[in-house]
Amino acid sequence: MSIEVKNVTKIYGEQKALNDVSFEIGGGEIVGFLGPNGAGKSTMMKIITCFIPQTSGIIKVCGYDVTEDPIDVKRNVGYLPEHNPLYLDMYVKEYLDFVGGVYKIDNRRARVKEMVDMVGLGLEQNKKIGALSKGYRQRVGLAQAMIHNPKVLILDEPTTGLDPNQLEEIRNLIKEIGKEKTIMLSTHIMQEVEAICDKTIIVNKGVIVANETTKELQQRNKQGIVVTVEFDKPIDNKQLEKIEGVTKIAQKSETVLVMEIKADNVRNNIFQFAMKHDLTVLTMQKETQSLENVFKSLTK
Ligand code: ADP
Ligand code: MG
Numbered sequence: 001m002s003i004e005v006k007n008v009t010k011i012y013g014e015q016k017a018l019n020d021v022s023f024e025i026g027g028g029e030i031v032g033f034l035g036p037n038g039a040g041k042s043t044m045m046k047i048i049t050c051f052i053p054q055t056s057g058i059i060k061v062c063g064y065d066v067t068e069d070p071i072d073v074k075r076n077v078g079y080l081p082e083h084n085p086l087y088l089d090m091y092v093k094e095y096l097d098f099v100g101g102v103y104k105i106d107n108r109r110a111r112v113k114e115m116v117d118m119v120g121l122g123l124e125q126n127k128k129i130g131a132l133s134k135g136y137r138q139r140v141g142l143a144q145a146m147i148h149n150p151k152v153l154i155l156d157e158p159t160t161g162l163d164p165n166q167l168e169e170i171r172n173l174i175k176e177i178g179k180e181k182t183i184m185l186s187t188h189i190m191q192e193v194e195a196i197c198d199k200t201i202i203v204n205k206g207v208i209v210a211n212e213t214t215k216e217l218q219q220r221n222k223q224g225i226v227v228t229v230e231f232d233k234p235i236d237n238k239q240l241e242k243i244e245g246v247t248k249i250a251q252k253s254e255t256v257l258v259m260e261i262k263a264d265n266v267r268n269n270i271f272q273f274a275m276k277h278d279l280t281v282l283t284m285q286k287e288t289q290s291l292e293n294v295f296k297s298l299t300k
Contacts, residue, residue, distance in 0.1 A: 008057030032193030078145035088130030135166030
């Protein structure tokens with residue numbers, strides 16, 4: 001196991017931020033740590049990376065206990081904290097060299113170059129960090145997390161605040177890195193875990209409410225398939241109810257209807273119905289919101 005968390009509780013003053021949390025993450029997995037703001041994601045990550053102590057419970061990273069062997073834990077773990085704190089006045093390579101020095105790695109110059117190449121900082125490598133866009137700063141954050149070649153990466157909301165292009169680039173980079181390492185990343189974006197995570201752990205108000213493969217989670221609460229259909233002419237609901245396999249219909253406008261269907265192939269019946277009644281299907285769109293609904297129902 002890369003990460004083992006057993007009965008961990010964290011109390012800040014009077015507030016319980018984590019309440020008897022247990023989970024395990026196996027080697028090589030990319031796991032999404034999902035939850036609304038204030039759920040306890042960052043708290044858990046700070047404990048796993050030895051930045052703050054737990055109130056009770058046991059945490060092991062690559063077999064090392066965070067309380068008993070924090071130095072060994074830090075050797076094995078790389079951390080990109082929330083908001084990616086960086087020294088904006090330092091140059092990219094200067095900063096990476098500095099972090100490499102903190103970890104006392106050998107052959108620092110070569111390693112810095114390797115990291116610059118790995119995260120795609122080539123064109124930006126001679127700039128000050130303060131001059132970089134958010135997407136490139138995020139790459140610097142990933143590079144500093146990986147400079148000592150840890151087995152486990154803890155990434156706290158690595159894509160928050162990025163524009164759609166940067167988002168995709170950073171997601172692809174994480175996926176690529178995930179081929180070699182165990183990654184735990186936090187997010188409150190459902191599509192993110194769908195796009196990159198093998199497994200999903202959902203935390204809400206300091207309690208784990210789901211821990212399964214992302215596929216299994218998508219299957220949960222599945223209430224049939226929903227399609228939105230636009231016809232070229234106004235149409236009466238009652239007629240559509242006769243289509244085999246349609247279980248529910250809601251009218252959005254005169255020509256647009258939202259239908260719940262029993263199976264994917266019911267869509268053929270809708271097309272045939274349209275032909276028979278001299279209607280044209282202008283658009284038909286299948287909804288893919290299921291994981292979002294699962295998240296909402298688990299964290300309300
Ligand atoms: P998340 O990362 O999921 O948004 P956090 O772990 O940051 O959640 O916070 C969990 C809860 O603990 C929140 O209610 C937050 O206000 C509280 N909290 C976090 N850090 C501290 C702290 N240093 N002192 C007091 N309360 C804190
Ligand atoms: Mg947080």
